Structure formats: C-alpha cells, structure tokens
Amino acid sequence: MLSSVVTVGAVRSLASLSRRLSANQPSSPEAAPGPEPETRAPFPDSDDRRPWKDPSDCSVLLFPGQGSQFVGMGRGLLKYPNVKEMFSVAQKILGYDLLALCLQGPEEELRKTVHCQPAVFVTSLAAVERLNYENPKAIEMCVAAAGFSVGEFAALVFSGAMNFPEALYAVKVRAEAMQKASELAPSGMLSVIGKPQAHYKHACMQAKEHCRSLGVQDPVCSVANYLFPDGRVFAGHQKALDFLQENSRSLKFSRARPLPVSGAFHTEMMESAIEPLREVLRQVEVRRPEINVYSNVDGKRYMNESHVRRQLVKQLVSPVKWEQTLHEIYERTQGRKFPDTYELGPGKQLGATLQRCNRKAFLKYAHVEVTAYEDD
Numbered sequence: 001m002l003s004s005v006v007t008v009g010a011v012r013s014l015a016s017l018s019r020r021l022s023a024n025q026p027s028s029p030e031a032a033p034g035p036e037p038e039t040r041a042p043f044p045d046s047d048d049r050r051p052w053k054d055p056s057d058c059s060v061l062l063f064p065g066q067g068s069q070f071v072g073m074g075r076g077l078l079k080y081p082n083v084k085e086m087f088s089v090a091q092k093i094l095g096y097d098l099l100a101l102c103l104q105g106p107e108e109e110l111r112k113t114v115h116c117q118p119a120v121f122v123t124s125l126a127a128v129e130r131l132n133y134e135n136p137k138a139i140e141m142c143v144a145a146a147g148f149s150v151g152e153f154a155a156l157v158f159s160g161a162m163n164f165p166e167a168l169y170a171v172k173v174r175a176e177a178m179q180k181a182s183e184l185a186p187s188g189m190l191s192v193i194g195k196p197q198a199h200y201k202h203a204c205m206q207a208k209e210h211c212r213s214l215g216v217q218d219p220v221c222s223v224a225n226y227l228f229p230d231g232r233v234f235a236g237h238q239k240a241l242d243f244l245q246e247n248s249r250s251l252k253f254s255r256a257r258p259l260p261v262s263g264a265f266h267t268e269m270m271e272s273a274i275e276p277l278r279e280v281l282r283q284v285e286v287r288r289p290e291i292n293v294y295s296n297v298d299g300k301r302y303m304n305e306s307h308v309r310r311q312l313v314k315q316l317v318s319p320v321k322w323e324q325t326l327h328e329i330y331e332r333t334q335g336r337k338f339p340d341t342y343e344l345g346p347g348k349q350l351g352a353t354l355q356r357c358n359r360k361a362f363l364k365y366a367h368v369e370v371t372a373y374e375d376d
Contacts, residue, residue, distance in 0.1 A: 063151035068347030124345030177273035182263025228356035299324035
C-alpha cells in the first residue's frame with residue numbers, strides 16, 4: 001500500500017467540502033468581470049442529472065495534461081469563487097503548499113511528475129470556476145469533456161463521475177507511482193512532426209536496435225501520443241529518443257523536440273504504476289459520468305463506473321489516442337453546427353491539436369486563462 005499523508009478515509013471526510021463548493025452560490029470576487037453566475041454547480045452531484053441540450057447550442061470542455069505546466073499558473077484564478085478553498089483542500093491531501101509551488105516554483109520542482117500532475121489537475125478545475133463565473137451558460141450547456149492523460153481525471157470530476165478530493169488523492173497516488181517508475185531507468189518523451197514519408201513504427205524499430213547495440217536490454221520505444229495527423233510523441237529509453245532526435249532528418253521528421261517530463265509515460269515502462277493506481281481506484285467512489293467523457297485509451301466515451309476504473313488503469317501503459325478522441329467528439333453530419341470548445345488549464349496545446357485535426361471546430365475554440373490579464 002502506498003504511503004500518503006492522508007488515507008482514503010480522511011479524503012472521504014473532505015468530500016462534503018467538494019459537494020459544498022459545488023452547491024454554494026458563488027460570491028462576487030473583487031474586480032472580477034462578467035455576469036452574475038447561476039447557482040448551478042460546476043461539479044454536479046450524481047443525482048442532479050443534466051437535461052437534454054440542443055446540439056446547435058452546446059459546449060465541450062478540454063483539460064490539458066502534464067507538460068503544460070508553468071510557474072505562475074493559477075495567479076489569475078484566485079479571485080474567483082471556491083478557488084482558494086480548492087487549493088486549501090489540496091494542501092491537506094498532498095501535504096505541501098501546491099498553490100505556492102504553482103505561483104512561485106521553483107520550475108524544476110513543478111516539473112517533477114509527483115508535483116506536476118496534481119498542479120495541472122487542480123489548476124484546470126480552478127479554471128472551471130472562472131468559466132462558471134464569466135460564462136455560466138458554457139457550463140450549463142456542456143455536453144462532453146475530455147482530458148489529456150492526467151487531464152482525464154479533471155474531466156471526470158467535472159462530469160460528476162468523481163468528487164474533487166478523492167480524485168485528487170487518486171492523482172497523487174498515480175503521480176507518485178509514475179515518478180517511481182520513471183526513476184527505474186533513464187527515459188523520456190520526444191514530440192515529433194513527421195513528413196508524409198515518415199514511418200513511425202520503423203523508426204521505433206531502428207531506435208530499439210540502436211539501444212541493443214549499446215547494451216540496453218529490452219529497450220522500449222513506441223508512440224505514446226497520437227496528437228494530430230503526422231503529430232506523434234515517442235516515449236521510451238533515453239538512448240532510443242536520442243537516436244530519433246539525432247537521425248530526425250533521415251527518418252523524415254520535420255521537427256523533433258524533447259518534452260519537459262521525467263518518464264516514458266503511456267508505455268510498458270509504467271507497468272509498476274498499474275497496481276498502486278488500481279488499488280486506489282478500488283477505494284474511491286466512481287459514478288457514471290453525467291455527460292459524455294472520452295477515454296484516452298480508445299477515444300470512446302465511458303459507459304459506466306467499472307469502465308472508468310478499467311480504462312484509467314489501462315491508460316498508464318497505452319498510447320493517448322487524442323487525435324481519435326477529437327474525431328469522435330466532433331464527428332457530425334454535414335450542416336450540423338460545431339459546439340463552443342473551451343480549454344481549461346495551463347497552456348494552449350489542446351487548442352493547437354484541435355486546429356490541426358478540425359479547423360472548423362477550432363473556429364469556436366477559446367482558452368480560459370489561468371493568469372490574470374492585468375498581471376501579464
């Protein structure tokens with residue numbers, strides 16, 4: 001059993017706070033723009049089923065993953081209802097001051113998996129509070145959500161499938177287990193944009209053969225993220241990624257750039273993290289999502305509680321099929337309008353992938369800023 005500053009039982013005692021945050025009518029933050037919000041909760045209880053929405057007037061929420069973090073994120077969210085309380089709950093669950101780490105760094109600490117995943121998760125849900133204040137209709141009319149890797153937990157909280165404290169505890173356990181797995185061997189991730197002639201599986205085979213020639217046993221190199229057409233992220237042993245980067249021209253890559261992460265996520269190198277995550281997901285409450293939430297594993301929507309638990313575990317060692325997820329979300333008959341899309345959390349990477357996957361859908365994309373405009 002993983003050690004933690006709090007037990008699942010203690011986290012469960014905080015669940016009432018999560019529901020109270022959702023049920024409270026938000027108070028007006030100082031100098032915050034926008035209309036008065038509705039009293040409806042951004043994180044609904046399971047018995048508050050969302051009504052049917054007109055598909056021509058609805059929204060989709062996207063939540064980013066690890067790698068989108070930056071020092072200063074969250075600064076523009078503190079004046080919105082519930083946000084400070086969310087970070088206070090996070091401090092109790094995590095055992096350290098997450099808000100100070102987000103605002104002040106240091107960057108090398110924020111970049112660590114064990115800190116980064118909770119930071120992105122909480123900041124993304126804090127951005128929901130901003131959107132709920134400034135544009136409550138976007139929350140009320142939301143019909144679908146998806147999250148990239150750890151962002152999937154934020155999407156599930158928003159959907160009512162998990163409550164905030166318990167989901168954060170699961171993210172904590174996940175991050176700790178992935179951090180430990182990443183320390184077993186030098187590894188990482190490499191973002192690549194390929195030319196039409198690029199052959200990604202063959203590139204992986206060459207990289208693994210190179211590793212074997214250097215004495216690396218059972219080398220790992222595979223596509224970990226499918227981002228957009230010809231946009232891939234490789235993950236595996238560091239020597240394999242170095243080979244890909246050094247030979248990018250002959251492999252027909254137009255760009256190859258290391259990602260600011262500390263492990264080969266979504267590959268078999270994360271196998272040691274499976275059991276800790278599976279165990280904590282057995283302990284936390286999971287409900288059927290109240291809106292469509294899409295799994296990274298296959299791009300399909302979650303069907304029930306056991307499906308959520310099963311896919312979240314499988315996600316650790318499976319590639320993130322983000323391109324396929326976007327196609328699933330935005331597929332529609334000709335003439336049917338696209339929804340408004342909001343990216344909630346640090347960075348605009350998901351908007352960039354949407355633009356490359358579906359330009360028409362991107363025309364209705366907006367990013368909810370996590371830093372204050374006046375402070376930029």
